[in-house]
Amino acid sequence: MRNHIINIKSRLSGIQIMNEQLAKMCKEWEISKDVAFSMNLALEEIVTNIINHGYNGKEDCDITIRFSLEARNLRIQIKDGAHAFNPLDVAEPTDLDKPLEERNIGGLGIHLVKKFTDNFSYRRNNNKNIITILKSLEHGD
Amino acid sequence: MEIKHTKNGQVHLVELEGRLDALNNAKAESFFNQLSDDADLNILVDCEKLDFINSSGLRILIMSLKKLKKSDKLLILCNLQKNIEEVFQFSGFDNLFKIFGSKQEALNALS
Numbered sequence: 606m607r608n609h610i611i612n613i614k615s616r617l618s619g620i621q622i623m624n625e626q627l628a629k630m631c632k633e634w635e636i637s638k639d640v641a642f643s644m645n646l647a648l649e650e651i652v653t654n655i656i657n658h659g660y661n662g663k664e665d666c667d668i669t670i671r672f673s674l675e676a677r678n679l680r681i682q683i684k685d686g687a688h689a690f691n692p693l694d695v696a697e698p699t700d701l702d703k704p705l706e707e708r709n710i711g712g713l714g715i716h717l718v719k720k721f722t723d724n725f726s727y728r729r730n731n732n733k734n735i736i737t738i739l740k741s742l743e744h745g746d
Numbered sequence: 747m748e749i750k751h752t753k754n755g756q757v758h759l760v761e762l763e764g765r766l767d768a769l770n771n772a773k774a775e776s777f778f779n780q781l782s783d784d785a786d787l788n789i790l791v792d793c794e795k796l797d798f799i800n801s802s803g804l805r806i807l808i809m810s811l812k813k814l815k816k817s818d819k820l821l822i823l824c825n826l827q828k829n830i831e832e833v834f835q836f837s838g839f840d841n842l843f844k845i846f847g848s849k850q851e852a853l854n855a856l857s
Contacts, residue, residue: 617768617769620768620769621769624769638829639828639829642798642829643829645798646798646800646833649767649768649800650800650801653768653800653802698838700838701837701838702838702841703838704842705808705811705812705815705842706812708808708838708842713801713804713805713837714800714801714802716836716837717800717801717833717836717837720836721832721836
């Protein structure tokens, strides 16, 4: 199993560093374009959520991201020190098939994480929020 | 991200290149706000070179669509890459936007 850990700050430049590291790792680990896209989307949604809702926009807080390449999966764990916040408690959008006037954009990011990953879980441990996402490597080409 | 904007006859042609996400929001948001406030023509967004979109990118497009609708104008899309198309499908946005396989088909639909 191969691992890689990055530490970012809760600001836009942190997201940029995260995206660059993810792209580099996916190349080194020969991850398919589809899996790389899914994980990038899921990570951006989760980390943006942590910055905006967990840390309430405060810029100097820590987020640790651990990437693990397993036999059949890419596993990513995202850890932050914000107040307890379970993104899975965010209500699923119920208006996805509604016309434009009735559409609300809230909750869409977390909905996309669920759709683009094979597993999405949350736990609270030692005053940290720990989110784990998993993507099977057997998707796509 | 690069935004290339030209007027092609009766339509604003907008070519997006790169990533429409948290990092590029500000630029894309002010661009689309301005264009949909003017609302003088329909907008065709060519996504051939758009590699990435997330929920904040979708939000910008939907706000623009809502504004344009008030002036009876459209925002339509063409040439979505497979992954981007999935984002639209999973969001239910494929029901809100007219999406075409090629620029020509999109232009034909507007004319």
